[in-house]
Amino acid sequence: MQGSKISDKSHNQETTDLHKCISWIHRCTPDHERTNLCVLVTGALGGRFDHEAANINILYLFSDMRIVLLSDDCLIQLLPKTHKHEIYIESSVEGPHCGLFPVGAPSGSTTTTGLKWNLSEAKMRFGSMISTSNIVHAEKVTVQSDADLLWTISLRNLT
DSSP states (O other), X not given: OOOOOOOOOTTOOSSOHHHHHHHHHHHHSOXXXXXXXXXXXXXOSSSOHHHHHHHHHHHHHTTTSEEEEEOSSEEEEEEOTTSOEEEEOOTTTEXXXXXXXXXXXXXXXXXXXXXXXXXXXXEEOTTSOOEEEEEBOSSEEEEEESSOEEEEEEEOOOO
């Protein structure tokens, strides 16, 4: 009989519960299947900022997996610098407000299409310019950067 396995990791205070969960998923998923995997983390945003920062850190620690942090009004995901990204906007539930910003390292060159205010080889870093308060202007947004970026987009209230 196959059943659930309970593993008490409460003694480990060096990582968050989310880190433990994603680590388990990462360990149990074969390398070739990780690119097709998408982990949606609900309730990941909108609480204490230190918890939100820890959740964003998970995106970087497990950058070979697609992890999406969700709140009631937005989502955040990592866009690794190793890819040119094509983001298909589901306008019935996403947008129009969006943003892109580097965390961990500055961007020397970021180029986008599909936004009201596109970036063309823009330099971004904290303490200088970051792309916030932008508007999705097309069904497809493309992003190419020399740095890992966080993509955030508003979610429409469907109630």
